[in-house]
Amino acid sequence: MARKSHVQTTINGETVEFLCESRQSLLEVLRDELYLTGAKEGCNNGNCGACSVILDGRLVNSCLVLGVETEGKSVETIEGLAEPDKLHPIQDAFLENAALQCGICTPGFIMSAKALLDSNPNPTEHEIRYWLAGNLCRCTGYDKIVKAVMDAAKETSA
Amino acid sequence: MQDFSYVNAQTLSEAVALLDENGEKARILAGGTDLIVNVREARRDVDLMIDVKSIPEVNVLDYDANTGLTLGAAVECYKIYAVDAICDAYPGLIDATKIIGGTAIQGRAGVGGNLCNASPAADCIPPLIVLNATCVIAGPNGERELPVEQFCTAPGQTALEKGEMLVSLKIPAPASNSSSFYLRFIPRNEMDIAVVGAGASVTLDDAKQTIVSARIALAAVAPTPLFAQDASASLVGREVSEAAIDDAAEAAQAIARPISDMRGTAEQRTHLVGVLTRRALNGAIQRIRD
């Protein structure tokens, strides 16, 4: 049987410890070990963005990070975005713009959009489309997603 | 996915010793965007991943207008294009770092990893070739240097010997009146692997009319990225003109040995070499004149 390593990391501001095999991705650890199932597996090779999380402040595909690599690092996931009584403005904008249909890609899009607005609070439509090109949505045609991110940008930079 | 061990190496010598001990089944883990997928999809047999991201030498990102750029092998794409001076000096390399994968991939993937993965279609390799990059390699017998165009030997294969690893890339400071450009053809606008890629660097005279030197390199048209030597040489001393650029494009097409696969046909690729070589040269020249 594969050996497991002990890893200590910070997830959504809380110190978390877990055991994992080297071959388990951060996505597998989040979902199967920590039951944080907001990050989704769509392709498991970095081409759909459904597993997007923020690692030490930078957007990554959690399927392309090993769980053991996160020792001492900080991970932000969709579960940590809202405040107890208030959604994040990007979450509100997705709801108000009807920017989701089935919703499976939504956590990834929201994390990706957050990383964008953290680094570029006033993106153009083209900049939004360029940044989000690594996140696939098959339901919406992206129209309402792009509009939601534009609205969220107005909200957060106001 | 097969089982493997993971070590977070702290020094170059530790990483080199582990590589030397474990041979072919040990691989360096930097961004992991190729390696993890290759192991997961059983395209590489690996029993040890050596994480090098804690080693200082592979994280160097140092640009000096006189001496040029030292780019640690594990530096992620997004850190490179965040430095304005590097963007100004090596726009062709920046073109490549901004189109590898999507934003999330660029948060992990680096130029060094793209080189070591040795894909014929690697976007970063043509710009490195046209920018005269040198590979700094550490091994059991110390360090050695190698011109980047000699680094890839076959698809997925490199000139690294047993126990050796890429530490950094050195790129000379750009000459005055020079610039570089890289572009690829893909059917979508992002998230694809190059059907063909073309990079060019050009140096013009002070009047910005005559080509003093040029280098052209191609991706996805041979088992390794290619330095188009004859095409490059054909431009030296010529006035910038459609004819000169067409001649270079034709010479570049002559060395392309593409295959047909799910990303494109051989005929399409040969045709695109001409189109993209022209666009890369014109792009570099435009940047000098702007």
Add this chain to the structure above:
Amino acid sequence: MTEKKEYKVIGTRPIRHDGVDKVTGRALYGADFQMTGLLHGRVLRSPHAHARIVSIDTSRAEAYPGVKGVATAQDLPDAEDRIADLGEGAVNLKYLCDNILASDKVLYKGHAVAAVAATSPHIAEEACTLIDVEYEVLPPVLEVRQAMEADAPLLHETLKTTSMGETADEPSNVASHIQHQLGDPEKGFAEADIVVERDFVTGTVHQGYIEPHNATAHFNQDGQLTIWCSTQGAFTVREQVAEILQYPISKIKVVPMEIGGGFGGKISVYIKPVAALLAKKTGKPVKVLMNRADVFEGTGPTPASYVRVKMGATKEGKITAAEAYLAFEAGAYPGAPVGPGAMCIFAPYNIENVIIDGYDVVVNKPKTAPYRAPGAPNAAFGSESVVDEIAEKLGIDPLEIRLRNGAKEGDRRADGPVHPRIGCIETVETAKAHPHYTAPNGQKHHGRGVASGYWFNIGLESSVTINVNADGTINLIEGSTDIGGTRSSIAMQAAEVLGIPAESVNPSVVDTNSVGYTAVTGGSRTTYATGYAAYEAAQDVKRKMIARAAKLWEVDEDNVQFADGEFSCINGKEEQISFRDLCGRLGQTGGPVVGSGTVNPGGAGGAYATHIVDVAVDEETGKVEILRYTAVQDAGRAIHPSYVEGQIQGGAVQGIGWALNEEYIYNDEGTMTNASFLDYRMPTCLDLPMIDAVIVEVPNPGHPYGVRGVGEVPIVPPMAAIANAIYDAIGIRMTELPMSPDRLLKAMGKI
């Protein structure tokens, strides 16, 4: 254009009821299901496109540490060539079982052969490589016209062509031939001043839902089987699993988790019976997940096809005759959507003389599955391209020719039915007046194209229960899995009846033990039929509440009226009570109120769409850029306009992907070489402009609020619209999908 009724809830845009769960990552999709003691299953798939299975030896896998069970077709009950009606139409049980786990032959690369349950997904995957399967490799046939040839390799020795009720004597890859005829096509073509005939070829394309298939199954000691999964229809899963395992439906509970897209592809079962088999063998809950390559290679895409269309018209632009030949790849087992293709192909037009022949043909590719208006896009690519060519040759505006021939109420479709009130003409008129269509279009290598499309929509069974709460809210229980906001569009119809806000409805999608039979979320039926059931359930609540008010006021029920959320006494007493206040008094008037509604409506009402697209063609690379896109569609009545727009936009973009880049690319051995999101090339947001969705409302007489299904028709026009725009840009008619850069370069003579 039509009279507008005043509604309080319908037509508004409330926040969807499941929205907060879905933007916070709390919503639980199939793969998110966790359970103590869970085992993980993986499926071993055939490396060959066509082979006989000589032997399967699972002993090495069974001995691998961590492996708890291995299943093969041997573990399935014997399936005869029996026909079972499984909601989605008749299904041959032998074919269904063999597609779950191959018994004698593998018929496509990726065909499931065996499955392993182990303590971790990695161990299960490793153990799959330890299963020794000996194959006798056979030559594959991968293209519909080749498969129809007399000397083609045969997939099924027992399959014989049925044609107009007759069955042939010799085995063939052609499962069936259908024909529809209207009028006298020969006479119609003789009357034409111009006849255009062209061949069209389309590739195999996948629905491309982002969530892979998943299933967790558990057998209790008392024989109760529970399956948690994402599916378009929990009851259909129950039926299919019951048939495949020969197990009573009363002992099966299917719990539909949230579903990450389906588009028709999550109606058929693949790994759900396998999870059940493994759960039975191990006595533990087993979760089976597909990876992305499994999804491409092991689930049903929509068929590749060969389509020939011939149409004739007079100089004045009247279409006098139309002929179509449709040959669709069914994949490994019969069942291509050639019937729907034949129903839709000329439906936007009133043509007196029509003949349509359709062929359902097996090939060594995955068994096809429904995909958004299945069959109609393949057919419309041909017919809408030919209509464009006729218009161009006659010098008539392409929308004008659609107006001159447009189908209206009372016209007959080639396959027989007479159209009720439809909105075909209205979508064309709206498109013609749209600023996109009137905007200048003259730049070099830029082009504009239009096309129309039709989908008939379906009704089928739905059940809804409403429980009234004391605070004036209602809990709405339904069985339609919510793929695109239907909790809200259904809840809003109940809210409208009861005069309460949409937010006062708590909709729940529940398991098969907890609601009446409900057919799949498919056929654009959910807002229509389950919405209809919600309307009926709300009417039931209203009737019962009127009785309570009557009791309270000690009057006859006839003397109580309900309007705008208020009950009032219309005879004698000056009594009035709001719905909310009356809800608070149920205890003293007889106890809880529960309303129910069940429907199986026949008046689904067809949907029409007309799209306009502007493209730019890079003449040096053959790449097509979408510059502007407008999609006009008749929604009957848009219950929640935002989600109607979303369906239109999403369908149009899937069509854009189909038009430009998406296809299964096969090598000669029948292996798909692009089975990943990297190389299958679905559109990203950087490939697209905003998609202007324009809703036309021609109410459907077959629904109390006029609803028509909206989900499918938007994928029908894009391929032809884009082909027509490419023609406008560079003067070349593209007749093969996808219109990828290499094909454009070839067509332009550049390579």
